Amino acid sequence: MNALKEIPEELLWKANFNSDNSIETYDKAIHSFLAFIGVSSPEELREIHHGHVIAFKKFLQNEGHSPRTINNRLSAISSLFNHLIDNQVVKINVAQGVRRMPVNSDRVEAKVLTPEEVRKILNAPNTDKLQGRRDKAILSTLFFTGCRVSEVCTLTVKDFYQEQGFYVLDFWVKGGKRNRLAINQELQVAIREYLRIADHEGEKERFLFLPVKPAPGKSDKNRKLNRKTVDYLFKKYARLADVYGVTPHAARATFITQALENNCPIEAVQKTVAHAQIKTTQMYDKRVARYRESASFAVRY
Incomplete structure (x- = not known):
């Protein structure tokens, strides 16, 4: 849907975000909303x-989107309309007062895998x-750093290097910040072997992980x-490993839980995964779900 692309304010609105990932996420949210209601011209925004x-919102619920995704879409709509109000394009924020979905703020629902899995x-x-x-x-990057998928995609060759005797990955993270962290030997070897075979180790500005097959004509x-x-x-x-019902976010949850399980200080885990607040890291900690300690096992009838 191109309705907003004809409005200069959209570009100014996007300029307020610090990362390409935020722009992509909010842009997708807005254009899916416009496509849903059938807006075809800027005038129809009013x-x-x-x-x-x-x-x-009801459509997204019926489609099976998570409460967090739905709230993210509503936030994008609200953010844009606040901007349009400031620039006198519209008079009201149509997302204001629309009730957000309840979200479990005590824990993240992503599945934690066992070391064997x-x-x-x-x-x-x-x-x-x-x-x-x-x-x-x-x-290996996902499981040994706990990074976000978007952070894997934006790594360049120059973001993998040695410093003070350690191999390092230097990620762009949320908020347009950098997060440099030392990585273990298994991840080092996996990346170095890939670069050796891919043969682009010397091209420092290229993305670290490239499409194997170029797009047609490109x-x-x-x-x-x-x-x-x-x-x-x-x-x-x-699926090949007989592990089902998981997304890449499971790697982040697994990394955090395993690091804490092995007595890594939670402050160090927070810094590694680039959480702004330690409370967010705690939400990923599945150590509290110690199923083997369930009182149910002590009951005999």
Whole structure:
């Protein structure tokens, strides 16, 4: 839907965000909303009302989107309309007063995998081929750093280097900040082996993980992997490892829980995964779910 693209204020609105990931997320939210209600011209923005937003919310619920995703879409609509009000394009914020979905703020629902399940996933790619080497390096990056998928996609070759005797990955994270962290030997080897076979280690400005097959009629010179590709390959190798119902976010939850399980200070875990607040890191801590300690096992009838 191109209605907003004809309005200069949209560009100013996008300029307020610090990261390409935020822009992409909010842009997708807005244009899915406009497509849903059938807006085809800038003038029709003035005809949007609260009922449209409520109907969109109900549509997302029926489609099976998570409460967090739905709230994110509503926040995007609210953010844009606040900007349009400031610039006198519209008079009201149509998302204001639309009730947000209840979200469990005590924990993150992503599944935590066992070390055995993680090892099966890491061993699933066929490393005799370039794609297998790349995919193993991507999976290793997710499981050994706890990073977000978007952070994997934006890594460049120069973001992988040695400093003070340590191999380092230097991520762009939420808020447009950098997060530099030392990585363990297994991840080092996976990335170095991939770069050796991919043969672009000397091209420091290129993305670290490249598409294996160029798009038709295009060079992969400046292309990067998108989040859908990483999501697809993660689920593919999880299925091969007989692990079902997981997304790449499970790697982040597993990393955090395993680090805490092995007595890593929670402050160090928070810094590694680039959480602004330690409370967010605590939400990923599944150590509290010690199923083997359930009182149910002590009951005999």
